[in-house]
Amino acid sequence: MNKTVNQKAWFFVLPVVILVAFNALIPLMTVVNYSVQETFGDNTFFWSGVRWFEQILQSDRFWASLGRQLFFTFTILAIEVPLGVAIALTMPKKGPWVSVCLVLMALPLLIPWNVVGAMWNIFALPDIGLLGKLLNSIGFDYNYTRQTGDAWFTLILMDVWHWTSLVVLLAYAGLVSIPDAYYQAALIDGASKWKIFRFIQLPKMKRVLTIAILLRFMDSFNIYTEPVVLTGGGPGNSTTLLSIDLVKIALGQFDLGPAAAMSLIYFLIILLTSWIFYTLMMRNEEQ
Amino acid sequence: MAKITLNDLRHSYMPNPQNPADYALKRLDLEWKDGGAYALLGPSGCGKTTLLNIISGLLIPSHGKVLFGEQDVTRLPTDARNIAQVFQFPVVYDTMSVYDNLAFPLRNRGVPEAQVDKRVRTIAEMTDLTGMLKQRASGLTADGKQKISLGRGLVRENVNAIMFDEPLTVIDPHLKWLLRSKLKELHQKLGTTMIYVTHDQTEALTFADQVVVMKDGEVVQSGTPIELFEKPQHTFVGHFIGSPGMNIIPCKVSGGEVHVGARKIEVSNASKLGDRNGTFELGVRPEFTSFAAAGLAVRVAKVTDTGRNKIVDTRLGDLSIKLLVDNGAAIPSDGAHLAFDTARTQVYDNGWLAE
Numbered sequence: 001m002n003k004t005v006n007q008k009a010w011f012f013v014l015p016v017v018i019l020v021a022f023n024a025l026i027p028l029m030t031v032v033n034y035s036v037q038e039t040f041g042d043n044t045f046f047w048s049g050v051r052w053f054e055q056i057l058q059s060d061r062f063w064a065s066l067g068r069q070l071f072f073t074f075t076i077l078a079i080e081v082p083l084g085v086a087i088a089l090t091m092p093k094k095g096p097w098v099s100v101c102l103v104l105m106a107l108p109l110l111i112p113w114n115v116v117g118a119m120w121n122i123f124a125l126p127d128i129g130l131l132g133k134l135l136n137s138i139g140f141d142y143n144y145t146r147q148t149g150d151a152w153f154t155l156i157l158m159d160v161w162h163w164t165s166l167v168v169l170l171a172y173a174g175l176v177s178i179p180d181a182y183y184q185a186a187l188i189d190g191a192s193k194w195k196i197f198r199f200i201q202l203p204k205m206k207r208v209l210t211i212a213i214l215l216r217f218m219d220s221f222n223i224y225t226e227p228v229v230l231t232g233g234g235p236g237n238s239t240t241l242l243s244i245d246l247v248k249i250a251l252g253q254f255d256l257g258p259a260a261a262m263s264l265i266y267f268l269i270i271l272l273t274s275w276i277f278y279t280l281m282m283r284n285e286e287q
Numbered sequence: 288m289a290k291i292t293l294n295d296l297r298h299s300y301m302p303n304p305q306n307p308a309d310y311a312l313k314r315l316d317l318e319w320k321d322g323g324a325y326a327l328l329g330p331s332g333c334g335k336t337t338l339l340n341i342i343s344g345l346l347i348p349s350h351g352k353v354l355f356g357e358q359d360v361t362r363l364p365t366d367a368r369n370i371a372q373v374f375q376f377p378v379v380y381d382t383m384s385v386y387d388n389l390a391f392p393l394r395n396r397g398v399p400e401a402q403v404d405k406r407v408r409t410i411a412e413m414t415d416l417t418g419m420l421k422q423r424a425s426g427l428t429a430d431g432k433q434k435i436s437l438g439r440g441l442v443r444e445n446v447n448a449i450m451f452d453e454p455l456t457v458i459d460p461h462l463k464w465l466l467r468s469k470l471k472e473l474h475q476k477l478g479t480t481m482i483y484v485t486h487d488q489t490e491a492l493t494f495a496d497q498v499v500v501m502k503d504g505e506v507v508q509s510g511t512p513i514e515l516f517e518k519p520q521h522t523f524v525g526h527f528i529g530s531p532g533m534n535i536i537p538c539k540v541s542g543g544e545v546h547v548g549a550r551k552i553e554v555s556n557a558s559k560l561g562d563r564n565g566t567f568e569l570g571v572r573p574e575f576t577s578f579a580a581a582g583l584a585v586r587v588a589k590v591t592d593t594g595r596n597k598i599v600d601t602r603l604g605d606l607s608i609k610l611l612v613d614n615g616a617a618i619p620s621d622g623a624h625l626a627f628d629t630a631r632t633q634v635y636d637n638g639w640l641a642e
Contacts, residue, residue: 184345185378187365190395199380
């Protein structure tokens with residue numbers, strides 16, 4: 001049989017190639033381009049090698065932002081994942097309440113991010129906000145615009161409120177996919193509630209939880225809108241996360257080179273962490 | 288270990304059952320001896336699994352009682368009933384090794400580790416899992432996983448009963464045969480009451496001393512395999528059990544005489560017929576039907592060779608009547624006549640054996 005060679009098929013993938021090129025490849029390569037050059041405006045560029053990378057990696061400011069970023073990400077993961085699983089476990093598996101719960105859970109996810117920031121900004125104001133006023137009236141000296149601890153508390157609370165439902169929905173999807181026979185077998189085998197969780201529910205939720213953790217890790221590592229609207233990175237620099245710092249360098253100071261270098265480092269950190277995490281989880285799966 | 292009594296048991300999955308059709312189980316009264324091997328046989332959806340789940344306590348019946356010995360356990364939770372159950376599809380604890388899977392029911396009940404080890408090794412030997420004890424359960428084939436499920440069902444000693452809910456569905460035919468004979472052997476060795484649910488008559492008849500045939504939530508007949516074969520209480524049993532099933536031929540009854548068309552047929556239960564008004568059918572198995580010089584005139588439609596013998600499909604009008612003949616026997620090509628073994632030919636009134 002003769003094999004027909006027809007290169008026209010390439011045209012079918014062209015739309016996708018163009019789309020990906022314009023929304024990912026070209027912007028990314030532009031950033032790579034900026035990161036190794038210096039410009040003084042006028043659209044003239046000079047080669048600068050790895051100078052920006054060295055500058056970023058040696059600056060205390062970068063490491064401080066990264067530290068705050070890591071603290072933020074791991075704190076919200078440590079709260080949202082167990083809390084999400086716990087809420088998913090208490091949700092009804094069938095009946096009319098299922099849809100009510102699902103809608104309630106989906107609500108925070110539907111709110112635009114800047115609105116979430118604005119809501120919490122007002123909600124937590126110590127003089128007129130419900131939360132701020134309430135905390136002060138029961139004796140806490142609470143002011144998120146002035147005290148670092150309070151700013152962090154509000155920031156984390158906001159993220160937990162906004163994103164725990166994502167973990168809940170994913171964990172719930174994992175839970176309802178467990179066939180009844182597993183629970184029946186566990187009853188017959190005399191397993192306690194904890195053992196049912198440990199040996200049936202948790203292993204069956206593992207895949208969706210992996211996805212939940214990856215999504216929350218990447219999203220929270222990239223978080224910008226909500227903290228900017230809530231605290232603007234303050235008081236001082238105390239809640240300036242990586243992305244906020246990046247925007248300050250790129251758009252506030254217009255240091256395109258260092259900002260581009262920082263973006264790439266930032267990108268590599270997320271890529272590397274996600275890859276390590278995913279590989280570890282999947283290797284565990286195969287054993 | 289105890290006798291199991293089901294007393295006026297009924298169950299509906301609806302909150303307010305109105306008519307009999309709302310019940311998945313309709314009025315069951317059964318008594319199972321301690322140490323017996325029982326099979327629940329019936330087509331899918333006849334209520335077998337519902338009944339099993341009621342006995343194991345996974346379901347609470349809408350009506351009636353379940354007794355273990357003299358104790359009423361109807362409302363007792365599963366773990367208080369001391370019962371083992373194996374499900375249709377394999378249930379394994381993915382993260383545990385095969386060994387830990389088998390040990391799980393024992394460890395949950397606080398059995399000392401030395402005894403657990405002894406028991407697990409015995410059961411692994413029986414279910415052919417010895418070589419895989421250290422492997423992780425999730426890596427096994429469907430066969431292997433179902434063997435683990437079986438093993439977990441068998442691992443506890445002194446249970447009131449072990450129940451099997453179509454446990455061999457996912458196992459391949461060769462192994463099916465092997466495991467079934469193994470279960471039978473185990474039953475003889477352990478003497479534990481075993482209840483085996485299946486829709487496969489071969490499985491039921493080879494495993495059980497007593498087979499309960501169910502249809503639409505009701506028990507149609509409970510008896511030994513021989514009884515079910517020779518004296519089906521209902522045309523359903525006759526047809527469901529046996530391969531091919533019993534021939535069911537519409538007939539007329541008047542004055543204690545049975546006629547199919549114009550021909551009079553002698554039957555074993557003629558004296559019980561009396562003055563009945565109903566829909567009558569003649570039931571006779573292919574094994575007890577033969578060709579004769581004179582008798583019911585039929586024409587031969589098809590002959591199937593099964594290797595051991597031949598199934599001859601004859602037609603009386605549109606009705607198919609099958610008979611089983613020896614390989615060497617001559618099959619008339621034209622103008623065939625059938626004779627029935629009188630002692631094994633019965634009349635059914637509205638489906639039920641006229642008694």
